[in-house]
Amino acid sequence: MAVVEYQSPTSVEEAISFLTSSPHAAKVLAGGTDLIIQSKGKYDEPLTVVDIKGIASMVDAELTDDGLKLGPAMSCARLTARDDIKAVYPGLVEAAYLIGSTQVQGRASVGGNLCNSSPAGDTGPALIANRAICVIQGPNGTREVPVEEFTTGVGQNVLEKGDILVQLKFPRPAARTSDAYLRFIPRTEMDIAVAGAGVSITLDGDGTCTDARVGIGAVAPTALLVDAAAQALIGTKLDDAALAAAAQAATDASSPITDRRGTIEYRRHVVGVLVKRAALIAAERAKGA
Amino acid sequence: MKTHVTTTINGEEVEFLCEPHETLLDALRNHVGLTGTKEGCGSGDCGACSVTVDGELVCSCLVLAPEAEGKSIGTIEGIADHDKLHVIQEKFLEHAALQCGICTPGLIVSTKALLEENPNPTEEEARYYLAGNLCRCTGYDKIIRAVLDAAETMKGAA
Ligand code: FES
Ligand code: FES
Numbered sequence: 001m002a003v004v005e006y007q008s009p010t011s012v013e014e015a016i017s018f019l020t021s022s023p024h025a026a027k028v029l030a031g032g033t034d035l036i037i038q039s040k041g042k043y044d045e046p047l048t049v050v051d052i053k054g055i056a057s058m059v060d061a062e063l064t065d066d067g068l069k070l071g072p073a074m075s076c077a078r079l080t081a082r083d084d085i086k087a088v089y090p091g092l093v094e095a096a097y098l099i100g101s102t103q104v105q106g107r108a109s110v111g112g113n114l115c116n117s118s119p120a121g122d123t124g125p126a127l128i129a130n131r132a133i134c135v136i137q138g139p140n141g142t143r144e145v146p147v148e149e150f151t152t153g154v155g156q157n158v159l160e161k162g163d164i165l166v167q168l169k170f171p172r173p174a175a176r177t178s179d180a181y182l183r184f185i186p187r188t189e190m191d192i193a194v195a196g197a198g199v200s201i202t203l204d205g206d207g208t209c210t211d212a213r214v215g216i217g218a219v220a221p222t223a224l225l226v227d228a229a230a231q232a233l234i235g236t237k238l239d240d241a242a243l244a245a246a247a248q249a250a251t252d253a254s255s256p257i258t259d260r261r262g263t264i265e266y267r268r269h270v271v272g273v274l275v276k277r278a279a280l281i282a283a284e285r286a287k288g289a
Numbered sequence: 290m291k292t293h294v295t296t297t298i299n300g301e302e303v304e305f306l307c308e309p310h311e312t313l314l315d316a317l318r319n320h321v322g323l324t325g326t327k328e329g330c331g332s333g334d335c336g337a338c339s340v341t342v343d344g345e346l347v348c349s350c351l352v353l354a355p356e357a358e359g360k361s362i363g364t365i366e367g368i369a370d371h372d373k374l375h376v377i378q379e380k381f382l383e384h385a386a387l388q389c390g391i392c393t394p395g396l397i398v399s400t401k402a403l404l405e406e407n408p409n410p411t412e413e414e415a416r417y418y419l420a421g422n423l424c425r426c427t428g429y430d431k432i433i434r435a436v437l438d439a440a441e442t443m444k445g446a447a
Contacts, residue, residue, distance in 0.1 A: 003309045003310035003353065004309060005290075006292060006309040006353060006355040006356075008355070008356075032351055032352065033333055033351050036312070036353065037351070049309075051353075051355075051356060053356075075345060077345055077346075078345075100333070100421070101333075101336065101420055101421020102399065102402075102419075102420070102421050103333070103339055103346050103347050103348045104333055104348065104421065106342070106346045106347040106348075107345075107351055189420040
């Protein structure tokens with residue numbers, strides 16, 4: 001792909017019409033941290049890029065009593081600077097903070113990370129834990145897809161020609177609910193997840209878990225919602241047996257590959273450990289939420 | 290087809306023509322004549338090409354040149370005040386925080402962004418913030434000493 005045309009529309013409708021009317025391949029440009037690299041070096045196919053960052057709703061975030069409406073192209077740097085959002089969805093902000101270097105965070109976005117649909121994307125598990133809904137607008141109107149159904153395979157998702165992810169919607173968490181995201185990498189910074197886990201926990205007044213959501217990443221072709229892990233936690237005080245059962249459920253749900261970052265056995269084990277630890281952090285946070 | 294771009298670089302309005310596939314890094318070096326910004330990897334991994342776009346620290350190799358339209362860009366050439374070096378630049382010299390110098394413009398631009406955001410970073414915070422700026426010569430220790438000393442000095446001056 002070689003970029004032969006750059007468009008910077010100011011409305012979603014205009015962006016959709018650029019995407020559908022281009023005589024050759026056309027792609028949405030958000031932060032470009034994946035797309036610009038993919039388009040370098042291979043000069044076979046012409047590409048039109050449609051930069052959506054000139055559309056205000058794509059790069060803004062609105063936090064209300066009903067929840068969060070996140071512009072999918074808002075940079076991770078701007079998202080992680082939002083203390084109000086961090087207070088309500090700390091795990092989501094943690095995931096955004098783990099994407100690449102400071103410079104990459106200046107461009108990369110949660111929506112871009114999701115639409116790139118890498119199995120190791122850091123935002124997937126955190127979006128799942130927070131019950132995110134993807135609002136998609138295209139030539140045939142608008143539809144909503146739960147985030148756990150958005151990615152369909154490695155590098156693949158439900159977006160069709162002319163479709164744009166225009167918003168990520170999050171319900172406001174119930175009282176005494178919080179979340180956490182953890183990933184394991186072999187270094188301390190700037191690497192691709194070997195495994196990741198996002199967990200949201202709701203506690204009642206005496207510390208019993210009344211609701212939970214568990215998302216795991218980098219251990220299957222897509223990030224996964226693991227309902228069995230959540231069920232293992234609900235109704236317990238997150239004692240060792242409950243945590244061990246949730247970890248086992250995550251291990252059982254995973255189907256990782258072996259690569260130079262980790263073997264199948266290792267990833268299956270580590271994802272369980274991360275679920276356990278993320279659940280404990282989320283629970284600690286939920287006490288104050 | 291060439292794209293015409295009007296942008297602000299280090300406070301001055303600049304116009305250039307570019308191909309749509311060119312990056313901001315290409316445009317700075319080849320069309321605007323600002324060669325202080327370096328290309329290490331061209332893929333967002335090394336930070337040698339660090340600049341600010343509307344105040345946000347980014348890799349200019351991961352920005353398309355046409356995206357600069359209407360934006361305000363900050364590069365290494367805008368750090369010194371004419372002949373007077375910025376404290377960060379002086380501290381890099383004083384601590385010998387460079388050898389070949391390829392990483393240095395990016396590190397200085399990034400350090401300035403760091404200290405604007407967090408004037409009083411711990412060593413750990415500085416190391417994390419600058420983790421995207423790779424240096425293959427110095428071993429980082431002198432760089433971090435220079436950054437922390439610059440922070441100290443700038444606090445004293447403020
Ligand atoms: S040249 Fe841009 S990050 Fe290396
Ligand atoms: S001084 Fe040579 S790369 Fe840093």
